[in-house]
Amino acid sequence: MKKEQLLDLYHQMVLIRRVEERGAELYQAGKIGGFMHLYIGQEAVSTGLIAAREPRDRVITAYRDHGVALNCGLSADSVMAELLGKATGTSKGKGGSMHMADTEKNMWGGHAIVGGHLPIAAGFAVGDQYAKNDNVTICMFGDGATNIGYFHEALNLAKTWGLRVLWVCENNQYGMGTAVKRASAVDEIRQKAEGYGMKNAEVDGMDVMKVYEASKAAIDYVRREGQPYLLEINTYRFRGHSMGDPERYRKSEEVKKWQESDPIGIFNKYLLEKKIATRKALDEIEARVEEEVAKAVEFAETSPEPALSELFADIYADN
Amino acid sequence: MTKITMREAISQALMEEMDRDPAVFIMGEEVGVWGGTYAVTKGFFDKYGADRVKDTPIAENAIIGGAIGAAMVGQRPIAELMTINFAFSAMDYIVNQAAKLRYMFGGQFMLPLVIRAVGGGGRQLGATHSQTPDAIFAHFPGLKVVSPGTPEDAKGLLKSAIRSNDPILFIEHATMYQVRGEVPDGEYLIPIGKSKVQRPGKDLTIVTYCKGLELSMKAADELAKEGIEAEIVDLRTLRPLDMEPVLESFKKTNRAIVVEEGWKSYGVGSEIVSRIYEEAFDYVDAPIIRVAQKEVPLPYNRTLEQAALPQVHDIVAAAKEVLK
Known part of the structure; x- marks a missing residue:
């Protein structure tokens, strides 16, 4: 990757972190409603993964979607506006934190039913196979989603029909408060692909460069072979499952230990050690992010509420 | 006017729309090589091939979820549920996904999807295979639910459903495939949402x-x-x-x-x-x-x-x- 691209990745990771930190404050101030699941700690996963896609490749993910949206090129303004339920949000204020999408950026949504979007991702690939193109669908989901039937139906169909789907399990070690070992028959999620004769790999999700390399190889394979692939990316969320999680299921020492592997810190160090960027250049990126986020909050707060007439809009495409 | 059976009416509607629009394809259990468990798609596999008449695994979530995904990216799938009783296996996809995805994302997605399902009792199939749960599905805004009672309506409504840009559950009755009725000669459409x-x-x-x-x-x-x-x-x-x-x-x-x-x-x-x-x-x-x-x-x-x-x-x- 070129220097500019690497600095762009750093920018994206810091942007996700700051957007969510500000989001958490706005949530606590009562300006954001519903559920909100923060991506903090997992930034290297979608940043490295989505950097490896072609613009024509589709991305679909679960409800922890703010970071994925930003990586796909949705603006911080529209993400923040959706969090505040405004008309200018990614889904016109009708989706909220868990439902951000922009089909023009090939971001096909955060989806809130655990595992529910996996068969839909397979369907994207059915559509692309039918259209005889070689687009890849990148479907992200948590470790918890691999225990529900949807996962297995989707993987079976993908392998049976030769669908171009990259299945990406973001293993952040817990499905809500239940550790992987307590819910899954196998500790290594990637093993589940073996049962479907599907190629698979595992990668350290705290290192954006490793994620990028593994994702690139996986996407190339899927496109070239016309076969699905499962990539397990091991990571950790530094915050609770959602806002207001009492976190009784894990010890603070465990969280602290993982925080020593902060993906932004690791990448910062990499860029400095490899002399790709100076401390000053990285400080400038961080300062720019502060401005962007301040602007996004301002944009969201001053944006209009959806008109009441929107209540009945877009239920159907045909009248 | 010509007198045909309900089965022929539905079959003709499918065939006419597949001939008209290459984006239309069928997916479901035993729709292809078998010819459809109620023989509605008999001969389709030979005529259109495996790409357009897709035999699926017995996996209702993958069938309906997959059809939703294909519809979202621009195809016009017709997903067949062997019976509407199996819709319960795919309930999330029908009521939680198909009915909501457009609205929930501010109108970004279009779901030109038809789910054909056979319902009804009277064939001694026992409690799990004989239900008429139409009202459950009609409860959900975002879904359209069509259930014809004559061959003429079945053909005209199914053709409209396939051309519609919304998710439509099209419910047929298991004991009515032999019902005969007159249908107009040539192409015709019957609008959805008209009693x-x-x-x-x-x-x-x-x-x-x-x-x-x-x-x-x-x-x-x-x-x-x-x-x-x-x-x-x-x-x-x-x-x-x-x-x-x-x-x-x-x-x-x-x-x-x-x-x-x-x-x-x-x-x-x-x-x-x-x-x-x-x-x-x-x-x-x-x-x-x-x-x-x-x-x-x-x-x-x-x-x-x-x-x-x-x-x-x-x-x-x-x-x-x-x-x-």
Whole structure:
């Protein structure tokens, strides 16, 4: 990757972190409603993964979607506006934190039913196979989603029909408060692909460069072979499952230990050690992010509420 | 006009639309090599090939979820559920995904999707394979629910459904594939969301659809022998519900019964009766009666099964009761 691209990745990771930190404050101030699941700690996963896609490749993910949206090129303004339920949000204020999408950026949504979007991702690939193109669908989901039937139906169909789907399990070690070992028959999620004769790999999700390399190889394979692939990316969320999680299921020492592997810190160090960027250049990126986020909050707060007439809009495409 | 069976009508609609639009394809269990468990897609596999007539694993979530995904990226899939009873396996995809994805993302997605499903009792298939759960699906905004009662309507409505840009559940009845009826020659479409008077009359209104239409037409013949002229309004689409012809008829007859095959409680009839009371209360001359399935899981034994299902004589009795 070129220097500019690497600095762009750093920018994206810091942007996700700051957007969510500000989001958490706005949530606590009562300006954001519903559920909100923060991506903090997992930034290297979608940043490295989505950097490896072609613009024509589709991305679909679960409800922890703010970071994925930003990586796909949705603006911080529209993400923040959706969090505040405004008309200018990614889904016109009708989706909220868990439902951000922009089909023009090939971001096909955060989806809130655990595992529910996996068969839909397979369907994207059915559509692309039918259209005889070689687009890849990148479907992200948590470790918890691999225990529900949807996962297995989707993987079976993908392998049976030769669908171009990259299945990406973001293993952040817990499905809500239940550790992987307590819910899954196998500790290594990637093993589940073996049962479907599907190629698979595992990668350290705290290192954006490793994620990028593994994702690139996986996407190339899927496109070239016309076969699905499962990539397990091991990571950790530094915050609770959602806002207001009492976190009784894990010890603070465990969280602290993982925080020593902060993906932004690791990448910062990499860029400095490899002399790709100076401390000053990285400080400038961080300062720019502060401005962007301040602007996004301002944009969201001053944006209009959806008109009441929107209540009945877009239920159907045909009248 | 030509006389054809319900099976032929549905088959013709599918074939005409597949010929017309290359984005249309079929996916489901045994739709291809087998030819469809009710033989609706017999010959399709040979004509269109495996790309357009896709045999799926027995995996309802993958079938409906997959069809939703393909629709979102621009294809026009027709997903077949071997029976509507299997829709419960795919419930999340029908009510939580298909019905909501467009709205929830601010209108970004379009879901030109048809789910064909065979429902109904009367074939001694036991409780899990004999249900008429139409009302459940009609409960959800975002979904359209169509259930025709004649070959003419089946063909015209299915063609409209395939051309529609919204997710549509198209419910057929397992005992009606051999029902014969006249259909117009050449291409025609019937709009979704329009009820229709299938038989004119002046003494009472029978509101019904699908299997209920077949039974009600027979009941109307019986009633006519006794000089009672029943007007039959066929809903054809359960959501969006077109009450205009129902209310128009009721304002003329002032008496009505509602006939459906599903269970009475929380059913289609409950909705129709409420709407009449809400919108035409001043015209009510007698309490409206619901004729529906008995509140039991449908038994296998033929006598018991028929005792649970609404019959022509139940409709005749209800009509006489409402005219008292």
